[in-house]
Amino acid sequence: QVQLQESGPGLVKPSQTLSLTCAVSGGSISSGGYSWNWIRQPPGKGLEWIGYIYHTGSTYYNPSLKSRVTMSIDTSENQFSLRLNSVTAADTAVYYCARDVRSFDIWGQGTMVTVSS
């Protein structure tokens, strides 16, 4: 059973870079047919898709965040990562990683990131 686990700092200062990692267990991140995604949810609000990365390193980002987002993948460590730069209070949210096969079938438990000085 594939499981995902997010990790990273819970507090980031404004204008700095948010960095998170999603560890994949119970299966290989190199399995074909899946994209590996980041999704976020501001407190009390809905879900916003951030972007995906394939095991090949191919990426696609939400146009609304594209200028600030970078995703990477480490197949040897079976994990993928998110970097979001120039953060503001509007980036405060629970960040989820999820596997996509035209549907987010597996989600991590989420990690809360607060942007504050």
Place this chain on the structure above:
Amino acid sequence: DVVMTQSPLSLPVTLGQPASISCRSSQGLVYSDGNTYLNWFQQRPGQSPRRLIYKVSNRDSGVPDRFSGSGSGTDFTLKISRVEAEDVGVYYCMQGTYWPRTFGQGTKVEIK
């Protein structure tokens, strides 16, 4: 981007009674492979979203059969035949046909 519009946004329901949530997409969701990638998720308080339904009407493993999905084209529905206390939470539709993936605003189901 494909806009997903849910209604209602709040749904108070009596235990044991049915509930229905509508989801409309701004364009058709049939993919080139002939499948319609419309999904439903449940998010209980304090938890991650959990997929309930994929490809319009297919229930995930472990999902009670009181949950059902239907629809086609741009109009889709999630029904709960008899609401139980554990069904409290927010329900989201989401389209997986196009990038970027987009979600509905969410429908909050609560017990009257």
